[in-house]
Amino acid sequence: MNISEKILNAGIVGAGGGGFPTHVKAGAKVEYVIANGAECEPLIHKDYEVMVRYPDKVVQGVMLLIESTGAKKGIIGIKEKNKEAIDAISGAIHDPRIKIHLLGDFYPSGDEFILVYESTKRLIPPQGIPLDVGIVVSNVETLYNISLAAEDQPVTEKFITVAGAVHRPLSFVAPVGTSFKDAIAFAGGVTVKDFGVFVGGIMMGKLEFDLDQPITKTTAGLIVLPKEHILIQRKSRTEQSMRRIGKSACDQCSYCTELCPRYILGYDVQPHKVMRSLGFTMTGEQMWNQYASLCCACGLCTLYACPENLYPKEACDTAKADLRTNSVKWSGRKEVIPHPMYEGRRTPLKQLIKRLGIEEYNHPSKFQQKKLNSKNVNIPLSQHIGTPAQPIVSIGELVKRGQLIGEIPDAKLGARVHASIDGVIKSVNRNIVIENY
Numbered sequence: 432m433n434i435s436e437k438i439l440n441a442g443i444v445g446a447g448g449g450g451f452p453t454h455v456k457a458g459a460k461v462e463y464v465i466a467n468g469a470e471c472e473p474l475i476h477k478d479y480e481v482m483v484r485y486p487d488k489v490v491q492g493v494m495l496l497i498e499s500t501g502a503k504k505g506i507i508g509i510k511e512k513n514k515e516a517i518d519a520i521s522g523a524i525h526d527p528r529i530k531i532h533l534l535g536d537f538y539p540s541g542d543e544f545i546l547v548y549e550s551t552k553r554l555i556p557p558q559g560i561p562l563d564v565g566i567v568v569s570n571v572e573t574l575y576n577i578s579l580a581a582e583d584q585p586v587t588e589k590f591i592t593v594a595g596a597v598h599r600p601l602s603f604v605a606p607v608g609t610s611f612k613d614a615i616a617f618a619g620g621v622t623v624k625d626f627g628v629f630v631g632g633i634m635m636g637k638l639e640f641d642l643d644q645p646i647t648k649t650t651a652g653l654i655v656l657p658k659e660h661i662l663i664q665r666k667s668r669t670e671q672s673m674r675r676i677g678k679s680a681c682d683q684c685s686y687c688t689e690l691c692p693r694y695i696l697g698y699d700v701q702p703h704k705v706m707r708s709l710g711f712t713m714t715g716e717q718m719w720n721q722y723a724s725l726c727c728a729c730g731l732c733t734l735y736a737c738p739e740n741l742y743p744k745e746a747c748d749t750a751k752a753d754l755r756t757n758s759v760k761w762s763g764r765k766e767v768i769p770h771p772m773y774e775g776r777r778t779p780l781k782q783l784i785k786r787l788g789i790e791e792y793n794h795p796s797k798f799q800q801k802k803l804n805s806k807n808v809n810i811p812l813s814q815h816i817g818t819p820a821q822p823i824v825s826i827g828e829l830v831k832r833g834q835l836i837g838e839i840p841d842a843k844l845g846a847r848v849h850a851s852i853d854g855v856i857k858s859v860n861r862n863i864v865i866e867n868y
């Protein structure tokens with residue numbers, strides 16, 4: 432069995448949040464494999480811990496992807512500030528084809544377009560993917576999972592950071608399907624009465640109040656904030672209200688565009704023009720919506736750049752959805768030339784953390800060697816891009832950790848799903864619930 436087949440069997444998907452089935456990437460032919468260790472979501476440090484604790488596995492994952500894709504080189508992107516991770520990974524590299532590329536501490540340096548440019552000076556074409564420039568990008572935890580797949584171990588666990596308003600901010604390993612409630616309790620519980628949880632990060636994650644929701648193969652972190660925190664207040668606004676205040680208060684200062692990481696890299700993303708769509712009828716709207724097509728939803732325009740606290744990122748989200756509904760294809764500028772101010776306009780993470788008002792929570796989330804031992808797990812059949820897996824177990828059946836419980840439907844893009852604990856199947860619908868016996 433080759434490594435692509437082993438990756439498929441192991442149910443590996445992009446662990447950095449993307450969720451793209453990794454066996455598809457492993458089957459491509461490319462020149463470079465890039466390991467994404469940039470990790471730029473504020474307060475999340477689990478990739479750092481993966482690199483410090485398991486450097487051999489990360490490097491082995493790069494080697495296996497080099498082998499399967501026929502790549503000539505491997506590049507591991509790590510922030511210059513993460514000295515321990517750099518030392519650990521350097522010590523694990525024994526092949527001259529693999530090098531470390533040092534990254535500055537900017538947000539969002541983990542964006543694939545930015546990471547590819549920073550480490551190879553190649554520019555992905557508008558609406559393209561790294562493959563278009565001969566590159567495959569994989570998160571460092573995904574690479575760790577690839578090295579386990581080579582030993583026929585499927586994905587049953589997730590590295591995660593739990594931080595913010597909790598007693599002991601931690602990074603640790605938990606079975607896939609563990610509830611937020613159990614994960615937060617493992618971090619000592621919350622320090623405030625009323626709170627919300629940013630799942631996957633403050634900038635690009637979603638706000639959740641239901642603690643029974645499960646950790647999936649793509650959950651990088653849970654950031655707990657008090658309900659009265661401005662970030663929760665802002666995120667809780669209805670779309671209608673965001674549009675209403677945007678329409679009346681946007682003065683077209685264009686700071687959102689001037690600081691947009693995709694715009695400064697040379698792509699035609701102009702959120703201030705998308706904001707104009709709020710005041711237009713359908714016809715005018717579509718013209719302005721086009722400027723959202725290449726937005727990566729990093730959230731910087733809404734949470735950092737806009738002096739009026741408006742919602743250009745959310746306007747871009749709506750614009751992109753409208754373009755998809757109306758099957759409007761992007762027809763903008765094709766050439767990509769980085770802005771002359773690219774270097775100077777990048778957003779330092781430190782400054783972003785200050786602007787977000789989360790400095791008091793910016794502590795190292797220490798790695799807890801002891802794994803969280805969940806008694807119940809609730810495993811979604813869809814934790815990836817593509818078609819949900821089909822359940823192949825029934826209620827009452829006994830399963831072992833690592834056993835296949837969800838299969839990829841015939842000829843579809845998808846990922847296999849495995850039991851993450853020993854137990855009995857309690858329910859099967861869009862999720863499979865297992866209770867430890």
Ligand code: SF4
Pocket residue numbers: 680681682683684685686687688702703706736737738739740741742743
């Ligand atoms: S930064 Fe804010 S006020 Fe300025 S153009 Fe963008 S959305 Fe409008």
Ligand code: SF4
Pocket residue numbers: 687690691692693694700701702725726727728729730731732733743744747
């Ligand atoms: S969310 Fe805003 S800042 Fe980020 S890429 Fe989209 S338009 Fe640019």
